[in-house]
Amino acid sequence: MKHQIKKPLILVTNDDGINAPGIRTLIRIMRTLGEVVVVAPDRPRSAQSHSITVSSPLRLKLIEEADGYREYSCNGTPVDCVKLGTKIVLRGNPDLLVSGINHGSNASINVLYSGTMAAVIEGSIDMIPSVGFSLNDYSAKAIFDHAEEHIRQIALKVLRRGLPKGVSLNVNIPKISEQPIQGVQVCRQARGTWVEEFDERIDPRGQDYYWITGVFSKADNAEGTDIRAMENNYIAVVPMQFDFTAADAIKLIGEFDFEPKKVNNKEHQPARTING
Numbered sequence: 001m002k003h004q005i006k007k008p009l010i011l012v013t014n015d016d017g018i019n020a021p022g023i024r025t026l027i028r029i030m031r032t033l034g035e036v037v038v039v040a041p042d043r044p045r046s047a048q049s050h051s052i053t054v055s056s057p058l059r060l061k062l063i064e065e066a067d068g069y070r071e072y073s074c075n076g077t078p079v080d081c082v083k084l085g086t087k088i089v090l091r092g093n094p095d096l097l098v099s100g101i102n103h104g105s106n107a108s109i110n111v112l113y114s115g116t117m118a119a120v121i122e123g124s125i126d127m128i129p130s131v132g133f134s135l136n137d138y139s140a141k142a143i144f145d146h147a148e149e150h151i152r153q154i155a156l157k158v159l160r161r162g163l164p165k166g167v168s169l170n171v172n173i174p175k176i177s178e179q180p181i182q183g184v185q186v187c188r189q190a191r192g193t194w195v196e197e198f199d200e201r202i203d204p205r206g207q208d209y210y211w212i213t214g215v216f217s218k219a220d221n222a223e224g225t226d227i228r229a230m231e232n233n234y235i236a237v238v239p240m241q242f243d244f245t246a247a248d249a250i251k252l253i254g255e256f257d258f259e260p261k262k263v264n265n266k267e268h269q270p271a272r273t274i275n276g
Contacts, residue, residue, distance in 0.1 A: 007068065008034035008095040008159050011123075013081045015102065015115030017044045018063070018073045022101035025144045026133060027071075029152050030098060033159065035068040037094070039085035041115075042073040046104075048115035050122070051077050060084060078119035086126060096159050097123035100133035100171075101151070103142055107134075107172045107226040107236060108192035110216070117170055121242050124168040129158050131168065136230055137175035146181060147173045150235055154184070163239075170238040174230045185234045190225035192216060 010030045014023040018040040030036045042061070053076045064071040072089060074081045078099065086093055102116040111117045116132050123130030133151055135142055154171060163169070170189075174181065199211040221227040226236035 009090070010034050010036050010155075011082070011085050011090065011094040011097045011128075012036055012038045013040050013078055013085065013097070013099050013119045015041065015045045015048060015078045015099075015119070017041050018071075020044070020103065021140065021142065022103055022133075022135065022144065025148065026098060026101050026151070029148055030155065031069060032152065033155060034095070037069075037085065037089060038063075038071040039074055039081040039089055040072075041078060041081060042075055045077050045115050047113045048077045048079075048118065049113050050079055050118040052083070053077060053080050058084060060088065078115040079122045082119050082122040086128075093126060093128050095129070096155060097128045097130040098133065098155060099123075099130070100135075101144055101147075101173075102132070102134035103140065104138040105134055105136040105172055105230070106132065106170060107136075107230060107238075108190040108216075108220075110192075111170055111189065111238075111240065117240070120168045120170070121240065124163075124166055124240070125242055127165050129163045129168075131155060131158055131171060133171045133173065135173045135175060143176045146176045147235070150181065150184060154237070166241050166243065168240045170226075170236075170240050172226055172230055172236045172238075174233050174235070177233065179233050181235060182233045183235070184237055185229040186237045186239070187224050187226050187229050189238050189240075190222070190227035191220035192227065 012027055012030055014020060016022055023040055027036060027038055058076045058080055061073045063073055074084055099116045099119040106114045106117050116134060120130040120132040131154060135144060196212060196214040199213055201209055203209055221231060226238050229236035
């Protein structure tokens with residue numbers, strides 16, 4: 001009698017919402033690799049970073065159930081979706097967590113604001129091999145066809161080989177162009193920043209309010225960075241970790257004198273006054 005090969009279990013989420021074209025593409029790709037459970041926000045939750053919901057109840061809604069497939073929407077953030085997916089829906093960890101495909105780049109400093117990547121980092125905290133996929137195209141009609149086989153191969157390699165504990169992958173994909181994707185580069189996060197501006201307005205009641213806008217400033221597109229890789233039409237793969245410790249600075253900061261100075265109390269006693 002032949003033994004049935006167990007398919008890997010894959011948890012899928014995103015931050016653009018459960019109906020976004022990016023996650024629909026990612027679901028379809030993952031279903032070729034294993035059993036899939038989707039837990040994704042019921043509406044767009046971009047730029048939520050690692051926020052969680054603590055002031056209102058979380059709810060799950062079963063959208064679809066089929067052989068080897070379940071899909072839920074959640075009223076919470078991407079990180080809420082991962083927590084509910086592992087602790088409530090699966091009652092355990094999947095073999096792989098994937099997030100995306102995000103509409104827009106999460107290269108460079110964008111990773112700090114990204115709900116897509118926060119879900120991935122949450123997975124890596126639980127020691128789940130986790131990968132975030134983002135396309136450098138913000139359009140709701142973005143095309144993912146040129147990257148599908150690359151996404152499949154990256155997920156397959158992680159399933160087969162795993163990732164170091166606490167490490168996840170931030171995968172950024174160039175938008176479709178006349179030039180085919182040149183390959184995949186493993187690289188570092190480029191240095192960059194957002195230069196914020198505020199559109200200042202006044203509401204009908206005379207109260208000030210503001211819309212945040214801004215421009216991404218590339219301070220670094222050197223060789224070996226995710227920004228440079230995408231500029232040259234490569235898929236950029238950056239290994240990430242949730243430990244923010246600046247290990248190189250421990251010795252330097254350790255040399256700071258943080259001890260409070262001893263004070264001579266006599267020198268700081270208030271002067272006495274004589275009444276009468």
